[in-house]
Amino acid sequence: MWGKKMQGADATKPQFLHLGFHLPHTPVLPPKSFRDRFKDKTYQVPDFSEAELAKLPKQLLGIYKTSKMKGMSDDEIQQAIQDYYAFCAYGDFLIGEAVETFKQYSEKNNQEYVIIYTVGDHSWHLGEQGMEAKFGPWQQSVGNAAIVVSSDKSLLPANKVNTDLVEFVDFAPTIMAAGGVDASAPKYDYLDGVSLFDVYKQTVPKRDYVLGEINVIVGPRAYLHSQRFRFSMRTRPFSNIKLKPNQLGKDLKWALTAPAEKVEMALYDLEKDPKEQNNVAYDSQYLGLANWFRNKLGNIVLGDNRIEADWSQANSYHLSNFAVGADDKKLNIPKNLIPN
Template sequence: MFKYFTGLFLMIGLTSLSAQTEKPNVLFICVDDLRTELGAYGKHYVKSPNMDALAKSGALFTNHYVQVPTCGASRHAILTGMRPSKPVHLSNNAIVEELSIKTESSVPETFIHRFKQAGYHTVGIGKISHSADGYVYGYEEEPTTKKELPHSWSDLAFDSGKWKTGWNAFFAYESGENRQSLKKQVKPYEAGETDDQGYPDGLTTNLAISKLKELKKNGEPFFMGVGFFKPHLPFNAPKKYWDLYNEENLPVSTNPNIPENINQKSLHASSEFNQYALGEEKAGLDKQVSDAYARKLKHAYLASISYIDAQIGRLYQQLKELELDKNTIIVIWGDHGWHLGDQRVWGKHTLFENALKSTLIINSPYSQHKAKKVRAIVESVDIYPTLLDMCGIEQTKSTDGESFEKHIKYNIPDTEEVAYSYFKNGISMRTKTYRLTKYFRKDQPDIELYDHHKGNAKEDKNIAKENPEIIKELMPLLEKGDTGLFTVSE
């Protein structure tokens, strides 16, 4: 959503709590690498009944875009409400280098910290910031006691089970081994002969349920963040979720080729995916994987989604049993999208629609937020002011985001709805009808334009060269999103 706003947000008659006497709780669920691959988004082959139900009775955002298509940087943007303005903001180290080192002040480090300042008990379980368990250490290092968000959490918890550390659990295989311990001699998927607790996300759900019971007894308003790992690689899930699908019937990408009229530097060779050394085929820009293997990988990704959907269903059931559902706002947020062979890429890390568009569902107990399909373009940075707005909490720090509660209530369109994203030395701008991307590089072409008039566009042909007037019209708007992050390089 376009905004050029740097002052404090003024709540002008939009506060949901005006007629409420009790502060609402917030259950904020982060799902890693979750693109809009749910039944609620029209993907009827996906078995996601719990998220679909929450979307149907709540608000489903059909045009939500992240600021950066990589985990740590995307989470830095949503937590601070700020677009990236320096190189570290594009990396997985953004939170560690920008937030972990700061002493506490009246200026909140994140919107979660602001909830804590406002009297909420804040609980973090799993991957909310970039770290798998909320503490600062490397993939193969011993855990530390240094919190990634030192001032945001009243209570930080994680059950690493037989994997022993958060990062081991993040890359877990059912045996108790992980990608690191097996020296990457692993497949990028696994159908484990186990129950939900045989993988870490099941343990996360158990812990979250236990914490909900404690919070119910305490009676304080709470903000609970629950971060699920799947469907991040490796696509590992209990076999019963694989059994929900007939692999032969699953669709493969309808857009598996490199787009016309682009430089291949706009894409990548799927290196994150290819480091799983025992995969049957390698992905690359030189050739597509076979349709059979693409279906296998799609099967694995969908099984992982169904596994997480079941965990979200368990959490919601517990909310209802505790009668907390009557006063709890539930947010389901995918930290970015993922190419499933689209544009010949397996992974995120591009400025294309597949990597930037992700799931956003907000299920509120208030009638004015019910049963809405919100088609307005919104950005992850908007979530910071929106949640404060919905909970009647004053915003004390300026952000690049703007509350979109009005879209949930009234479906009021903005004059200019725009989402800005940043990566690969480029800025991408999504409007209702176009995606315009400008790369700060010497390799040509450095401008890409994709037509979204028909909706669900594949972004398979760069039409910038034959449409200079459209470029001329849109470029000033793109430049408004230029934070000074990039300069032309090789």
């Protein structure tokens, strides 16, 4: 639209703005004024032992090898952490400017406002798992928070914290609700998420887990996080990042039927291992639980209305629905599978 004449927003109607900040992303290049604020700080680098690698499956080892801090000097590691935080601070500054401008616009036009701060589309390792990167199923790669504020305090009171498990799919229903749309209406059944306003007010059931799937770097892998356990597994037998036309919808039950070692499971008991440093998926006392998670997660991501698309051509996709309803947000793990 550069150089074109555009009609401005109609201030008499509700406005929706989406601001996507491409930071803090690589290359990590904070402005000098922000970098200087952090250059003299010293950070404690998270504990990591190469012994952790012995129990990682091949797929997760591949992520580690592309992102490892090994080989960096202590000074280089400190600079990497300093610059990352400086870039975050610069992002906070830009977001602050945008928010203040929007609040002034709303007040000038006598309109209420709702602002949703999404803290990244992923997180970042700064030494955890021995890495400086994202890409994995660990907390540092996929754990995020959101801040929601409203000028109407009856909609959402200030200074309240909710620690329920939520997902990115919740943002669409939340935005719709803020605009007066009932996202629970039957015509929006295709939406997977729920309004965060309802989560806060506890008018919707709490989820026992959240989940997702990634395919960057080493190919398809799905993960499921609960309060106590974090589980992940390879979902497809190939390692390419983009689906090839001859792979579309093929071997979708592979991860449910292949030998356990081929599925490359990872399981962390956060009650005993909060930093996710000991993969117990193949330990004898946890193997039954790992296979239970494998069946639960595999049915959800592979058979509960999974869509696979061949992006090289229009309208080329495959729908898999051999396990419709598997994503019920309940775990109900058999007690005999959970080690004392």
